[in-house]
Amino acid sequence: MNDRLAPLYAQHLATLLERADRALARGGFDHLLIAAGQPGTKFLDDNHYPYAVNPPFKHWLPLTRAPGSWIAYTPGAKPKLVFLQPRDYWHVVPEAPAGYWVEHFDIVIARTAEEAIAQLPKGNAAVIAEACPPMDGLQANNPKAVLDYLHYYRAYKTPYELELMREASRIGTRAHRAAERAFRAGESELGIHQAYLAAAGQTDAELPYSSIVALNEHGAVLHYMDFTRTPSKPLRSLLIDAGASASGYASDITRTYAADGHAEFQALIDAMDAVQRRQAASVKAGVDYAQLHVQAHHQLAEVLLAHGLIRMNPESAVASGVTRAFFPHGLGHSIGLQVHDVAGFAKNDRGETIARPDGHPFLRMTRTLEPGMVVTIEPGLYFIDMLLDEVRQTPAAKDVDWARVDALKPYGGIRIEDDVVCTAGEPENLTRDAFAQLG
Incomplete structure (x- = not known):
């Protein structure tokens, strides 16, 4: 199936890049940052809910187990995947990215959430992520003009x-x-x-x-x-x-x-x-x-x-x-x-x-x-x-x-x-x- 998906994925990503360019221009932003998200913690407990990757993240690539990772895109540049692969013996660590899609991204491996944030472009960014405390000056803003545009066209499947x-x-x-x-x-x-x-x-x-x-x-x-x-x-x-x-x-x-x-x-x-x-x-x-x-x-x-x-x-x-x-x-x-x-x-x-x-x-x-x-x-x-x-x-x-x-x-x-x-x-x-x- 991967042989069949490779050319389809290339076309899919090209479509997403075009949509992102238009959405960023609509909102007046220079960069698009998309979080994979983190598993939530249960109330008054130290156990987590099952992890579910954020939908805008998995729209770009077929990664459903990438907590703490980010996609960064600046119009005219190759999209970047900041992949969080922590040093952890309590949980299974996600395997390094591989497959038919990796050639389309600049991939950086980070070991901590702070390292991942440090790899993202600074400046005027549309940050699509769940609400979270700001880290190193980065905070989710989920701009309506950008999301309205991207969500509308998500209805048209590639x-x-x-x-x-x-x-x-x-x-x-x-x-x-x-x-x-x-x-x-x-x-x-x-x-x-x-x-x-x-x-x-x-x-x-x-x-x-x-x-x-x-x-x-x-x-x-x-x-x-x-x-x-x-x-x-x-x-x-x-x-x-x-x-x-x-x-x-x-x-x-x-x-x-x-x-x-x-x-x-x-x-x-x-x-x-x-x-x-x-x-x-x-x-x-x-x-x-x-x-x-x-x-x-x-x-x-x-x-x-x-x-x-x-x-x-x-x-x-x-x-x-x-x-x-x-x-x-x-x-x-x-x-x-x-x-x-x-x-x-x-x-x-x-x-x-x-x-x-x-x-x-x-x-x-x-x-x-x-x-x-x-x-x-x-x-x-x-x-x-x-x-x-x-x-x-x-x-x-x-x-x-x-x-x-x-x-x-x-x-x-x-x-x-x-x-x-x-x-x-x-x-x-x-x-x-x-x-x-x-x-």
Whole structure:
């Protein structure tokens, strides 16, 4: 894979240098300094949280274990990596940089944080870093004009980034297959999660986000983070939302399964899968993502009607807010270096934003799709008591078949999620393609 990545990386870095030049000019700075970050310390404790490299740092190079390191760039000069490799026998010391990308940087090894800081250019710099006490006159300023520009264009993935996201999808789908097998075998939520980790070959800390492994009614908790230790009996359903990482890039995949013999819920999954496929096929240049979200509500209403959950027409179900009770989150979000990638609401590269549609407060993206953008498509259908109880207090309650709702509540909910690339033509579905490669 490295042979394939080398020329793509060179093009990627050239793109980042051009963006950095323009961002620095926009902000009136002479240098760009980007910190890899440090692991945080737990409150009233001397233990650290798991280290996660700062996203702007890993945008430049595929280093995800480089705490205390820095990238320094001055327009017209070769970018510099100040790599912190401390003398330390308490922890594993990061290995010296190597690989297809190192020739593009001047690399300096530092043994202490102070040595690393001393290697950075002095003067008028945009310093992108977490808040920290100033060291030797260096302090994070995270200038808005620079970040607005860089974040806006991060939505447009380079061919190098897309290749890494394909790899993240291949790892994630392989692990999802293992999780499904564990579910069919009757494992607990923890057992399913452990099967996922083993197949991905990644630890919890290496995954791009905490996995959701929800059996039966737990699927109605949108961010269910607990893991049962004993198998669920009876076994009805699994909703698993879990991703994988590749050189700092994320995949975000959700699948819902019905246990054997639960044909009615399987039919509802199949109907939602058809909705999701229609939405994923609509990820095309010029499409308003917010309107895709609203369209998904109308398509969900058709499913609710066809499966006897409501008796009203789809337009009334959307207008009355009934579909929001069954589908309370957004259709998806931008994805890349972060699972919920930056600038999902950006109107332009100067920090102006596009508001969410009225009545949809949890949508994470409102931009118009353009080639190079990667978004998730994840419509859902859930049986959440708190939200359904609100509908019961409205005039629309008479058009909901509550007996049918109650019969399906033990299954929790359905979410199906793919990562989809907007291109100049038909969309590229990273998730479906990766599952297809598995056979």
